[in-house]
Amino acid sequence: MKIFRFISILLLISLFSPLAWGQDKKSNAPKEKAPLLSGVGVGVDICGLAMKAVGARFANMEVCARVGLKEKFFPIFEIGIGDCTRYGGETTNVFSTRAPYWRIGMDYNINKKVNGNRFLVGFRYGITSYKYDFTAPDFEDPIYGIARPLELEGLKGNNQWLELCIGFETKLWSIMRLGWNIRYKTRTMQSVSELGEPYFVPGFGKNDGNAFGGSVYLTFDIGKSARKNGQKPLLGNLFGKHKQKGETTKGKDSEPSTEESPRAAKRRHN
Amino acid sequence: MKQRKGFFLAFLLAIAGLNSCDTIDCTLNNIVEMRCNFYKDGNPAQLNDTLTITAMGTDEVLLNRKYMVSSVVLPLSYFNLEDTLILTVKGEDYEASDTMWIEKTSYNHFESPDCPVNMFHDITAVRTTHLFIDSVTITHSDVNFSDHENLQIHFYPSAD
Numbered sequence: 001m002k003i004f005r006f007i008s009i010l011l012l013i014s015l016f017s018p019l020a021w022g023q024d025k026k027s028n029a030p031k032e033k034a035p036l037l038s039g040v041g042v043g044v045d046i047c048g049l050a051m052k053a054v055g056a057r058f059a060n061m062e063v064c065a066r067v068g069l070k071e072k073f074f075p076i077f078e079i080g081i082g083d084c085t086r087y088g089g090e091t092t093n094v095f096s097t098r099a100p101y102w103r104i105g106m107d108y109n110i111n112k113k114v115n116g117n118r119f120l121v122g123f124r125y126g127i128t129s130y131k132y133d134f135t136a137p138d139f140e141d142p143i144y145g146i147a148r149p150l151e152l153e154g155l156k157g158n159n160q161w162l163e164l165c166i167g168f169e170t171k172l173w174s175i176m177r178l179g180w181n182i183r184y185k186t187r188t189m190q191s192v193s194e195l196g197e198p199y200f201v202p203g204f205g206k207n208d209g210n211a212f213g214g215s216v217y218l219t220f221d222i223g224k225s226a227r228k229n230g231q232k233p234l235l236g237n238l239f240g241k242h243k244q245k246g247e248t249t250k251g252k253d254s255e256p257s258t259e260e261s262p263r264a265a266k267r268r269h270n
Numbered sequence: 271m272k273q274r275k276g277f278f279l280a281f282l283l284a285i286a287g288l289n290s291c292d293t294i295d296c297t298l299n300n301i302v303e304m305r306c307n308f309y310k311d312g313n314p315a316q317l318n319d320t321l322t323i324t325a326m327g328t329d330e331v332l333l334n335r336k337y338m339v340s341s342v343v344l345p346l347s348y349f350n351l352e353d354t355l356i357l358t359v360k361g362e363d364y365e366a367s368d369t370m371w372i373e374k375t376s377y378n379h380f381e382s383p384d385c386p387v388n389m390f391h392d393i394t395a396v397r398t399t400h401l402f403i404d405s406v407t408i409t410h411s412d413v414n415f416s417d418h419e420n421l422q423i424h425f426y427p428s429a430d
Contacts, residue, residue, distance in 0.1 A: 088383035089383075094383060141348035141389075142345075148349060196378070196379055197381065
């Protein structure tokens with residue numbers, strides 16, 4: 001429940017972000033062209049960190065780095081640590097693992113406007129190599145009555161999987177962005193110990209042929225588009241309404257005035 | 271704005287749905303036993319007398335006076351390298367016992383922390399006395415969840 005509350009708060013923050021206040025559908029501002037290299041971003045999955053903080057039975061804590069191309073394509077590299085300690089509900093068995101994982105892929109921004117919002121669809125290919133432990137302290141032969149605690153440690157596993165992602169991302173403030181995505185994961189390769197399969201695969205989740213996942217990313221965009229993607233900063237939105245008519249803003253990052261369209265200005269000039 | 275609200279609502283529902291589904295997937299057929307079928311003159315046979323099977327090292331009776339039996343499923347020990355089984359056939363006017371030694375290697379098998387741990391076996395050799403058992407053949411050496419035949423126990427015709 002704590003996780004739900006945490007995610008809900010994040011989403012509410014995102015929902016009432018400055019972008020929503022600054023939207024003006026009828027604005028006739030000229031379209032902004034995004035440069036080829038439209039920025040570099042680094043991010044952290046706060047959902048995984050929150051899950052770890054509240055003591056969830058498993059968590060994938062990860063960071064990412066990405067490059068923006070034309071504000072459309074975002075090649076991305078994600079690296080993280082998957083951590084799981086799972087106690088059996090009806091047994092005294094314990095499964096545990098902690099290992100790194102990597103994902104590489106690309107997002108495509110289907111939002112045609114360069115306005116700070118990004119509707120992203122994409123894919124990832126994930127790879128992990130890990131060791132896992134399984135212990136059963138009450139392991140006993142029911143017929144012969146001999147009890148020997150079972151301690152299987154350092155069992156090796158390798159997994160690869162493909163992820164299809166869909167998500168949404170918006171600008172919070174300045175270079176700070178918040179976004180979420182949900183992912184459908186399908187296993188492409190698995191190599192595990194013949195003694196038993198792992199309960200959890202780092203980066204993938206609960207071990208199965210398919211899985212769903214998600215992440216909430218706090219991203220910091222740096223680069224050319226970071227300050228040009230059409231989003232007014234928080235303070236700019238708050239105080240922009242009180243500007244005097246004749247007052248002009250300087251610099252190429254400033255927003256064009258919405259009080260008079262370019263067509264109207266041309267008509268008036270003629 | 272409405273579109274964004276829809277997206278966020280969909281996300282919340284998706285997260286709630288994903289986290290609400292957590293099932294325990296333990297194998298239903300999780301009994302590990304060695305299946306022995308009886309043969310006489312090369313054909314499947316039914317023993318018309320009562321059969322009792324005990325094992326050295328345990329007070330448990332693995333099979334207690336089973337009548338008209340054509341196959342038995344027996345548990346193997348988890349930690350012994352060799353199991354010693356005593357098969358006793360009792361008729362109206364006779365009683366005979368044979369001893370069968372089963373050499374094996376055992377290894378653990380687990381599925382999930384929520385499921386009990388099992389022990390699988392690999393039968394490497396079988397020896398027996400020959401009072402009423404003619405011979406024993408290993409057909410499948412692996413003893414696991416599958417229900418296939420592991421041993422063929424061939425009786426002398428006189429045991430019937």
